[in-house]
Amino acid sequence: MIKIHDLRVGDTVVAQYEGVLKQGVVTGLNHDEKQISVVTDEQEFWYNQEDLFPIALGEEQLAALKFTRNNNITQGAQYERGPFIIRFYVSDGEKHTALQYRDEIRELKGDLTVNTLQNHYTAMTNFHLD
Numbered sequence: 001m002i003k004i005h006d007l008r009v010g011d012t013v014v015a016q017y018e019g020v021l022k023q024g025v026v027t028g029l030n031h032d033e034k035q036i037s038v039v040t041d042e043q044e045f046w047y048n049q050e051d052l053f054p055i056a057l058g059e060e061q062l063a064a065l066k067f068t069r070n071n072n073i074t075q076g077a078q079y080e081r082g083p084f085i086i087r088f089y090v091s092d093g094e095k096h097t098a099l100q101y102r103d104e105i106r107e108l109k110g111d112l113t114v115n116t117l118q119n120h121y122t123a124m125t126n127f128h129l130d
Helices: 061-063 113-124
Strands: 012-017 020-030 033-038 043-050 068-069 077-081 084-090 094-101 102-110
Touching: 012 033, 012 043, 012 113, 020 043, 084 113, 094 113, 102 113
Parallel strands: none
Antiparallel strands: 012 020, 020 033, 033 043, 068 077, 077 084, 084 094, 094 102
């Protein structure tokens, strides 16, 4: 489940309707009713936040978001899209992610999801990531 305050229009999520999971894009938010409008390959529909799930950020999703892997890194993994850099590494047994855009760096603990990356990317670059 994703909480409505963690979502922005344009975020990519997985929506569940009658037991079927479909990937889609958030097109609207209704905070009063706690519903999120998501368009999938079939239709646009309003979902409750309990029916939306994050997508784990992996190599396949990074490639779909047009990130390329930098193979010159010896520890962890690094992906780049223009001046935006994502570094995945382990420190003290915990997973960490560093997001860097020009002179701004954000250090995050734990795993990252596609919608969380999209929100950080938008906040750092003023452009939506899709």
